[in-house]
Amino acid sequence: MNLPPLVQTFVLHFGEMGSRWGINRTVGQIYALLYLSKEPLNAEDIVERLGVSRSNVSMGLKELQAWNLVRLQHRPGDRRDYFGTPDDIWQIVRTLVEERKKREIDPTMTLLREVLMQEPASAEERHAQERMREMHDLFELLTGWYADVQRLDTERLVQLLTLGSKVQKILEMKDRLFVVPGSKKSRRDDPKDK
Amino acid sequence: MNLPPLVQTFVLHFGEMGSRWGINRTVGQIYALLYLSKEPLNAEDIVERLGVSRSNVSMGLKELQAWNLVRLQHRPGDRRDYFGTPDDIWQIVRTLVEERKKREIDPTMTLLREVLMQEPASAEERHAQERMREMHDLFELLTGWYADVQRLDTERLVQLLTLGSKVQKILEMKDRLFVVPGSKKSRRDDPKDK
């Protein structure tokens, strides 16, 4: 591995972190390297810096492309592929969340919906279904929230996050100001609501 | 594997899902099984239902305990260990997030802080450090938000999530009502702020 010490520390760490996720070490390292690099890199650059085989880099880049985490670019008069990450780190986060949702949450929701349609054949199954419904509803709430904030532009998103639970205070204030005593709690005006 | 079809579908799915995470198939299956079960189960119950070895179950349960995801219980006049999940699914989510933060975010933050202290020795390192600072700041923002909402009780948390980005609307309203023209944007009054 042929990298400035500072860069190497980070790259190695992300290699290990990758393993904790489903992602493999080399893929983690390639991404860390591209993330830190000012200029986009070609496959051979990556081979030299990480000291792994050319084919390994090829597969790693393919995987990162499947995740939409990497941007393919070309230089005039050079037909090699160059890879880089978005300059805006928020774009990276958005992609990551989106892709993980697609791979982990969506299939689970599909399965839960299917299973919840079935007729339970015993008390045990009835209880299991009840638990699955709790999970389904929780996921629905979370993905609904996600769909909502995901649409915000970054400035507003940062604003919202910076505020944290202080929002709560403002809500209470709002309630005190506007809610008619005895009326229902305020809720999202979802068209699906009956 | 000896389970009602409905339960089996779910258990198998979580086995697969486990593999996508760092978690192994058996651990995913054990957790899914415990989650769906009305009564806590002992190791032998799990062996029978999943059809895996006793030692595998023992290791799986140990891992789940290390994650704090499983509750050890006893029955009077029975010295076997029984395992169950919290009845409240929100408690499960809170534990999951907490543990993942501890294993993935915290070590990364430590590393980032260390590396950011060092003196860059080249333009390349300077740029790399800049990127790391972006990541550091982003993680700080996210963990700050998390620390904040994590303290809310579940009812208020659900309220907040249901609201989604509607919060934004209320913020704007608040701003219109209370902000003195020309003053700074509202922000979290963090004691670390200078």
Next chain:
DNA sequence: CACACTTTTCAGTAAGTTCTGAAATTACAG
């Protein structure tokens, strides 16, 4: 304190994954 029951540990093996070098394929310049 010994016995029966339960859980844990561990070494060996099975299964799965990552990685490599070589071969095949693709893309383009002349």
Next chain:
DNA sequence: CTGTAATTTCAGAACTTACTGAAAAGTGTG
């Protein structure tokens, strides 16, 4: 077209992780 540079594919080797059965350690009872 042809030749060269670049990328991808792939079969097998190297490595890692998961799983098992057997043995060890722990735990409560009579």
